[in-house]
């Protein structure tokens with residue numbers, strides 16, 4: 001399957017919750033921004049940079065508490081947050097948020113940090129699955145943005161300097177090139193978060209099997225005695 005069209009089909013209740021939650025937020029974003037892709041990117045990237053930082057911090061604290069290695073997850077999540085922040089720093093050069101959008105950004109950050117932290121504490125795998133689905137939507141949105149730029153519906157413009165430096169782009173690059181590399185980043189985050197959720201699912205199944213085996217063994221012992 002094309003990397004840009006990858007979709008993780010919900011397989012259990014937790015996946016379906018994550019998927020429906022994402023689709024609900026997508027509906028709100030579509031209703032509010034319509035085709036204002038630059039503004040949409042600015043506002044949504046302020047939210048996108050939250051989960052990696054929250055998850056990284058919570059795993060950091062868990063690693064300290066349990067005195068257990070994190071298997072490299074913390075750095076991956078913090079890098080994701082830093083990368084999303086660079087998306088924001090780039091799009092702020094393209095579109096300046098309105099007063100209403102700035103207000104939404106502040107309220108959304110307050111609500112989303114608390115909400116994501118609670119979801120992560122209750123179910124880490126659901127939290128990663130949600131980000132996986134968010135990123136699927138981000139890929140779709142940037143593909144739509146790119147189409148508008150390619151068709152001329154939205155005027156292309158020289159790439160912001162900050163983006164040229166960060167992604168090491170050729171000096172004559174335009175916004176189209178920037179949207180393409182950002183979309184690749186989103187596809188990367190999508191795969192990482194979906195695979196984190198799947199790894200956690202696997203661990204849960206292994207733990208259940210282990211419990212089942214050990215309870216069976218103790219039953220056999222009792223019968224034999």
Ligand SMILES: [Fe+2]
Pocket residue numbers: 045048083084087138186
């Ligand atoms: Fe992003």
Ligand SMILES: [Fe+2]
Pocket residue numbers: 048084135138186189
């Ligand atoms: Fe993202």
